[in-house]
Amino acid sequence: MDVRLNDEHALVQHTAARLATNHALVVAPSDVGAHSDDGAWNALRDTGFLAMHAPESLGGAGASALDVALVAEQLAVHLCPVPFVAQAVLAPELLAIAGLGGLVAEVAAGSRRIALALRSDLLGIARVGEPAVAWDSAHATHALLLDDSGRLCEREIVGDEMPALDRTRVVRSIDSDTGPRALRLAEVALTTDDRARFDALAYTVVAADLVGVMQGAVDSAVGYVRDRVQFGAPVGTFQAVQHLAADAAVLLEGARSSMWHAAWAVDALPPLEALLAARQAKAYCSRAARQVVEISVQLHGGIAITWEHLAHVRVRRALFLAASFGDERRHLRAIADARLGDTRAGVGR
Amino acid sequence: MDYRDTDDEAQFRSQLRAWLAGHAPTDAPPRDADERMAYNHRWHRSLAEGGWLGLSFPVEYGGQGRSIIYDAILNDELGLAGLPSVPAINHITNAIRLFGSEEQKRTHLPGLLSSEVLWCQGFSEPNAGSDLSSLRTRGVRVSGAGTADAYRIEGQKIWTSEAIWAQWCLLLLRTEFDVPDHRGISMLMVPMDTPGIEVRPIITSYGSSEFAEVFFTDALVPAANLLGQPGQGWTIAMQLLGFERGPADMGWTARLERTLTMLEGRVRSGELAVSASQREALAGAWVELQTLKLHVQRSTGARLDGHAPGPEGSIDKLLMTNADQLLGHVVLDVLAAEAVLDDVAAFPGYVWSRAQSIFGGTQQIQRNIVAQRVLGLPRA
Numbered sequence: 001m002d003v004r005l006n007d008e009h010a011l012v013q014h015t016a017a018r019l020a021t022n023h024a025l026v027v028a029p030s031d032v033g034a035h036s037d038d039g040a041w042n043a044l045r046d047t048g049f050l051a052m053h054a055p056e057s058l059g060g061a062g063a064s065a066l067d068v069a070l071v072a073e074q075l076a077v078h079l080c081p082v083p084f085v086a087q088a089v090l091a092p093e094l095l096a097i098a099g100l101g102g103l104v105a106e107v108a109a110g111s112r113r114i115a116l117a118l119r120s121d122l123l124g125i126a127r128v129g130e131p132a133v134a135w136d137s138a139h140a141t142h143a144l145l146l147d148d149s150g151r152l153c154e155r156e157i158v159g160d161e162m163p164a165l166d167r168t169r170v171v172r173s174i175d176s177d178t179g180p181r182a183l184r185l186a187e188v189a190l191t192t193d194d195r196a197r198f199d200a201l202a203y204t205v206v207a208a209d210l211v212g213v214m215q216g217a218v219d220s221a222v223g224y225v226r227d228r229v230q231f232g233a234p235v236g237t238f239q240a241v242q243h244l245a246a247d248a249a250v251l252l253e254g255a256r257s258s259m260w261h262a263a264w265a266v267d268a269l270p271p272l273e274a275l276l277a278a279r280q281a282k283a284y285c286s287r288a289a290r291q292v293v294e295i296s297v298q299l300h301g302g303i304a305i306t307w308e309h310l311a312h313v314r315v316r317r318a319l320f321l322a323a324s325f326g327d328e329r330r331h332l333r334a335i336a337d338a339r340l341g342d343t344r345a346g347v348g349r
Numbered sequence: 350m351d352y353r354d355t356d357d358e359a360q361f362r363s364q365l366r367a368w369l370a371g372h373a374p375t376d377a378p379p380r381d382a383d384e385r386m387a388y389n390h391r392w393h394r395s396l397a398e399g400g401w402l403g404l405s406f407p408v409e410y411g412g413q414g415r416s417i418i419y420d421a422i423l424n425d426e427l428g429l430a431g432l433p434s435v436p437a438i439n440h441i442t443n444a445i446r447l448f449g450s451e452e453q454k455r456t457h458l459p460g461l462l463s464s465e466v467l468w469c470q471g472f473s474e475p476n477a478g479s480d481l482s483s484l485r486t487r488g489v490r491v492s493g494a495g496t497a498d499a500y501r502i503e504g505q506k507i508w509t510s511e512a513i514w515a516q517w518c519l520l521l522l523r524t525e526f527d528v529p530d531h532r533g534i535s536m537l538m539v540p541m542d543t544p545g546i547e548v549r550p551i552i553t554s555y556g557s558s559e560f561a562e563v564f565f566t567d568a569l570v571p572a573a574n575l576l577g578q579p580g581q582g583w584t585i586a587m588q589l590l591g592f593e594r595g596p597a598d599m600g601w602t603a604r605l606e607r608t609l610t611m612l613e614g615r616v617r618s619g620e621l622a623v624s625a626s627q628r629e630a631l632a633g634a635w636v637e638l639q640t641l642k643l644h645v646q647r648s649t650g651a652r653l654d655g656h657a658p659g660p661e662g663s664i665d666k667l668l669m670t671n672a673d674q675l676l677g678h679v680v681l682d683v684l685a686a687e688a689v690l691d692d693v694a695a696f697p698g699y700v701w702s703r704a705q706s707i708f709g710g711t712q713q714i715q716r717n718i719v720a721q722r723v724l725g726l727p728r729a
Binding site for chain 1: 350351352353354355358418421613616617623628629631632633635636637639640641643644646647649650651653654661664667668671713715716717719720721723724725726727728729
C-alpha cells in the first residue's frame, strides 16, 4: 500500500492550476460569463487535457483517472467555467469505449465539441426518447446518448440554454419529440462492465470537481476571517469561528481521501468494485460539499449573500454537482443494495 | 499510488493470518478486570514471541526496521478479527528512542518490545486535562551528602490506563518553577513500586476498570530516570502525540469496520429487519467509515517519506470521532430493543464512541489544532 501523489501528479496539479488562472481567471461572479472559453479550451488542447482519459491508441491522452480527477479538482478550485468534465473527459470516454477513435481524435484536436445528454433527473446518460438535457454543453454542437439497446448515439444540440444553478456550466434543453433525430454512432452496445466503469469515472470526476469547489470555499473563508476585524480582533481568533473552519477542513480532507481512492479504483479495480468506490466518493463529496460551502457562507457573513461575491458561485456549483449523477441519498440506496442485498428481504420500503 | 498490498505486504498478511489461526485466543476476553489484564498480557507476550511486535522499530533497538505499513497491516488484521489490539506503547518506545540515553534505551526498550514489562503514561491530572501544560504534579530535586540525586514527587494523575498493573510510568511533572508553564515540565521514568505511589482504579460507566488515579506522596525517583533534559518534557510529549495516529488508527478503524460488517451480515441474512431509512443509515455509516479508513491510509502514506507526524493528525482524530459516533447511533437504532435489553450488546461500544471525542485530545482541542496549526488561523 502506498497512498501518495508522486511528482508527476504534482506537475499535473500545477499545470491545471496555472491554466485556470491564466486563461479563465474568476475573481468575481461577472468574470464567469466574460470568458469566451476559446482561450481556455485551446490551452486544454495544447496541454493534452482533451480526451484525457481515452487511450492513446484511440487518439486520447491516455492519462490515469487520478490525473483527470486532479485536473478537474484544480479547475474547480478556481471556478474555471470550462466544460472539462463532460467534453474533455466523459464524452470522449464514451466514444473510446465504443471504439470511435476518429471522433476521439477530433475531440482531442479541439475540432469537435461533444457534450453529454443526461436524463432530465440528472442521474446518468439519457436514452433516446427520454426527457434529457445537454449537460456541461458550452460550445458543444452534439450530445451523446444511448439507444434502447445501449448503442452509442449522438444528437445535435439545438435547444435553449436553461437557467440552471451552476453559473460556470451550460445546460441546454433537448426536445426529444421534435428536435433533431439521434444518429447511431456504433453498432455494438455498451456492456454492463462498460457502463459500470463509465459511471465510476463520471461519479469520480464530478466528486473531484466538488473537492475543488470545497478547497476554494475553505481558502476563501480562511482568508476572510483572518482579515475581518470585529470586537477589536480578527474574527478568525474566535473559537466559534475556528471550529466551523476546522469542521470544513475535516470534511474537505475526508472528501479528498475518498476521491483519490475512487480515481485510483477506476483504473485498478474490477468494474463493480470501482463503481462502489465511486459511489462512496460521490455520496461523501455531495454531502460534504454542501456543508462546506454553507460553512464558508456563514464565515463570510452578509457579503456572501450578495450577487457581487463569489460565494454564491461556489454554492451553485456545489449544489448543481451534488445533484448531477445522483445525490448522496441516491448513492446510499445503491450502496445499501450492494452491501445488504436485495431490498425485498427488507421491510418498510 | 496503490491501495493494495505489495507482494511483500500480501505475503506478510497471509503469514500473519496463518499464525493468528494457530495462536489467537479462542476464548472470549474475561469480564473481570484482573483476569482480562492477564489475558491481554498473555496475548501480547504471544505476539512478541511470534515476532509481530516492533515491526517498524529500528533494528538497532530490537525492532524489525520495516515500513509503518506493516504496523498498519498488523493493526488492521487484529481489528478485523476482533482480537485485542497490540500494546499501546508506540509513543513510549519512540520517546525513549528519540530522547533517551544509550543506557536508558538498552535498559527499557527490550522489555517494552517483548511486552514483558508493562508501562503506563502519567499525563492528565484532575485540573490539567485539555490544559495539560498547567499540570501541578511536582518533582523537587533532592541531593546532598548521603542522599542519592533524586526527585521527590508530590501530586496526582488521572485517566492513567493500566496503571493498576504497570511496572513503569512515563510521567510528566513540573520540575522547574521559575519559567513559563510548558517550559517547567520534565519527563521521568518512574518505577510503579516506588514507595509513596498509590493506585486507585476508576470504574467506567460500562463497568470496566482500565483507568486509574495515581497518587504520589513523597515518592523518591532517581534523577537518572529523567528522559531528556529538565524542562524538555513538554516538547517530548508534543512530539509523541502523532505516534497515536496513522497505523494505530488503522486498528480502531478495523474494529469499527468489524462492528458494521457483523451488523450488515445480520441484516443480509434476514435476522434483523430494517426499514428503508435504516438501510440508508447503514450505508451512510459505511461511507463514513470508508472515508476514515481511506484518510488514515493517506496519512500513513504521507509518513512513508519519513516526515514526522504533524498537526494534520487532528483531522484523522476528528474523522474517527465522526465515524465512531455515527456508527454508535446506527447500532443503537438498528438493534433497537436488543441494544437496551442486554447491557453488553451495544452499550460498551456506544460509551467508547462518546469517549472518542474526549480522550487523546478532545474534539474541541482537535478543532483548535486544525484551525490554528493546519489552517493557520491566528490565536486569540
